[in-house]
Amino acid sequence: MSELVSEEYCHCPFCAEAISIVVDFSAGSQTYIEDCQVCCQPMGVVVDVDTDGYQSVRVERAS
Numbered sequence: 001m002s003e004l005v006s007e008e009y010c011h012c013p014f015c016a017e018a019i020s021i022v023v024d025f026s027a028g029s030q031t032y033i034e035d036c037q038v039c040c041q042p043m044g045v046v047v048d049v050d051t052d053g054y055q056s057v058r059v060e061r062a063s
């Protein structure tokens with residue numbers, strides 16, 4: 001069983017800094033905007049949870 005709330009590491013699509021985001025996988029697949037902790041640009045956080053319980057997170061430019 002995977003953790004429902006997980007700290008995920010990725011790279012900002014704007015400044016390429018390594019950042020961590022806390023993702024609540026219990027909410028299922030979702031997309032939301034979160035500001036980069038380094039450059040404050042709006043990142044789109046795309047959370048995917050498939051029917052097998054596989055969890056993935058990616059970030060993309062939101063603007």
Ligand SMILES: [Zn+2]
Nearest residue numbers: 012015036039
């Ligand atoms: Zn950034």
